[in-house]
Amino acid sequence: MPVPAPNLYPDFNVIRLSHVCLNVTDLEVSRKFYTETLGMQITDEDATHIYLRALEERGHHCVILQKSDQPGTVEVLGFKTFDEPDLDRAEAYFAAKGRPTQWVERPFQGRTLLTCDPMGIPLEFYHHMDRLPPIHQQYALYRGVKPLRIDHFNCFSPDVDASVAFYSDFGFRVTEYTEDAQSGRLWAAWMHRKGGVHDMAFTSGIGPRLHHVAFWVPTPLNIIDLLDLMATTGYVANIERGPGRHGISNAFFLYILDPDGHRIEIYCSDYQTVDPDLEPIKWDLTDPQRQTLWGAAAPESWFKNGSPFVGVETRAPQITASPIIAP
Template sequence: MPVPAPNLYPDFNTIRLSHVCLNVKDLSVSKTFYTDILGFQISDETRDHVYLRAMEERGHHSVILQRSDAPGTVEVLGFKTFDDDDLDKADVYFQSKGRSTSWVDRPFQGRTLLTSDNLGIPLEFYHKMDRLESIHQKYALYRGVKPLRIDHFNCFSNDVDASVAFYNDFGFRVTEYTEDAASEKLWAAWMHRKGGVHDMAFTNGTGPRLHHVAFWVPTPMNIIDLLDLMATTGYVSNIERGPGRHGISNAFFLYILDPDGHRIEIYCSDYQTLDPDHEPIKWDLKDPQRQTLWGAAAPQSWFEHGTQFVGVGLVESTIDASPIIAP
């Protein structure tokens, strides 16, 4: 099935992904991992929350760690709109799609619209977030992998075609995709708003679940340095896959698991997709260089493990596909 033509004039304007709220068991343990190992900066913290940002981010937070009785789950994925009026337009839009909406109070954010996508993934949209001082040239603060900014979400979807159609309708554009030849259905797709390869991606599987959240780093050497750090500070077993280079996106990557099992991708070197007539790239699902241009093939866990969204039921995919898996 071909990917849909891009909707260049959506009902409201989403400019990029913004933040994620991850539920954790031990806030102190998670705080140490994200600050001392990964290198995020603390914007604020309370008894039950730690708000983090990466080095290039002026917005108050891109990661919220939330103490929870359901650790290893995801509370919400956040997106920023072009202006405040887009929030009202989004409210009308999601209601027209049969999705419930509500206005919620979020610390450090202005008006925030809470809703969900067609599979039930909780989404929130805002325009204003507290702005903090620039720290990207405060090099004394850099540590860990030296994260610069949040880059994308990747989610398991039991129906990638339906997910792509839903996000395409409010302006996300496909950059690359794979198709299952037997069913002629999409197996995975990468979609963007900000002009990179993706803000949101969908991978075939039991869903909806968060497969990973990715953060951009300066160079591949930062990833090598992180591996050395994790291997000598008790986190070697948290290294899941990589380093390597993806065929799709061309990214140099590493996948790790945080203390609660949330998968984090450390990522650099993809390409720009700014032109509105940028044509998506199709990959053969059987092409081993699709997921790994070079490096070891992905382990079984990479295709099966994901973190569930709070209160959202799971549905198994009906596609019987066989991607390349490491022995």
């Protein structure tokens, strides 16, 4: 089944992914991990929430840690629109698609539209977020892996074809995809708005669940430094996969787990995709260099474990094809 043609003139304009709200068990434990190991900066905190940003970001937050009795789950994925009128156009668009819409109050954000995609992934859209002074040249603040910005989400979907069709319709463009040759259906796809390889990706699996959230770092050496740090500060068991280089995206990567099991990718060295006529790259599911150009194959946990969305039922994938899994 071919990927949909991109909609270059969508009903409303999403410019990029923005933030994620992760539910955690212990804010102090998570605080230590996200600030000392990852190196993110706290922008606000109280008894139930910690707001964090990466070092290049001017928006108030890209991660919200929320103390919850459902740790290991995800509240919402956030996206920024080009302007305020885009929010009203988005409300009309999602309502016309039969999706629920609701205006919600969010700290440090302006008007925020809450909805969900057909799989049930909770999505929120806003235009205004409080802006903070730049800190990207305050090198004394750089800690851990030195994350510069949030880069992308990857979600398990039980029907990747349907997910790709839905996001394509409001302007996301496919850069690379994996097709199951036997069924002709999509097993995974990478889609963007901001001109990188992806803001949002979908992988076939029990879903919807968040597979991972990724952060961009300056160089592969930052990832090596993080591995040394985690190996000597009690987090060696939290290293799940990598380092290595993906075939898809060509990026240097590492996957780690936070204290509640949320998967985080540390990511750099992908490529620019701004041309509107860029043709997506097709990969066969059995190509051993698809997921790992070089490095160890992904472990079974990488294909099975993910963070559920609060209140959203999961279901089995529609295709049973499987990629190469490490023994």
